Amino acid sequence: SKVWTNLRRTETALKAGEDRAILLGLSMVFCSIMMYFMLCITMLRSYTDSVWTEESICTILNSSLTMEVNCSYSCGPECWRNSRYPCLQVYVSINATGRIGLLSYNEESQDISSECFYVPKCQKDHAAVQAVVVNISEKLKAQQQVRCYYDPAEQQGSVLLSRLYDSSAIFHSLFWPSCMLAGGSLIIFMVKLTQYLSILCEHISKMPK
Numbered sequence: 001s002k003v004w005t006n007l008r009r010t011e012t013a014l015k016a017g018e019d020r021a022i023l024l025g026l027s028m029v030f031c032s033i034m035m036y037f038m039l040c041i042t043m044l045r046s047y048t049d050s051v052w053t054e055e056s057i058c059t060i061l062n063s064s065l066t067m068e069v070n071c072s073y074s075c076g077p078e079c080w081r082n083s084r085y086p087c088l089q090v091y092v093s094i095n096a097t098g099r100i101g102l103l104s105y106n107e108e109s110q111d112i113s114s115e116c117f118y119v120p121k122c123q124k125d126h127a128a129v130q131a132v133v134v135n136i137s138e139k140l141k142a143q144q145q146v147r148c149y150y151d152p153a154e155q156q157g158s159v160l161l162s163r164l165y166d167s168s169a170i171f172h173s174l175f176w177p178s179c180m181l182a183g184g185s186l187i188i189f190m191v192k193l194t195q196y197l198s199i200l201c202e203h204i205s206k207m208p209k
Contacts, residue, residue, distance in 0.1 A: 057095045068087070
């Protein structure tokens, strides 16, 4: 009777451990699916919608401040004030095609303003914003040549200095959810395999010799 009681306790402990392991595996699978979902509606969508897919070297032809652009900044709850920032226009020549176009910092800058290379955060101190933009302009002039991205179909005449999400960023973002999905699936598989082998051994032990 005492042996039977110990066996029952062992079986109960094993069953509880298996349940916790399966719960852990299912949680890992669920979390990885949610991470995939979030990546699909943010990074992957932006990556696939971008037309600036070809990489090349661009020669900077001209970098200059052309005009003042009006903007608004927050000064508190339901409070907005007007300010300005200088528009930096950068013309480049794409070495791969010879085409000339306006350079934008990335897709986000292109969406905000197709004319200006960089759109700084709107703030009250106009002189500070101007100093930042002038500094960027001087750095671009000093480089002369930069790596850039362009639209091979030429639907977009503008050129990007960088992409919000490149293939390397997508790979690293998908790597950890994939590891979590594989780990969770492996845990569930190992528990189910252990349960199957346990039942099989029990059937074999009950067979007449």
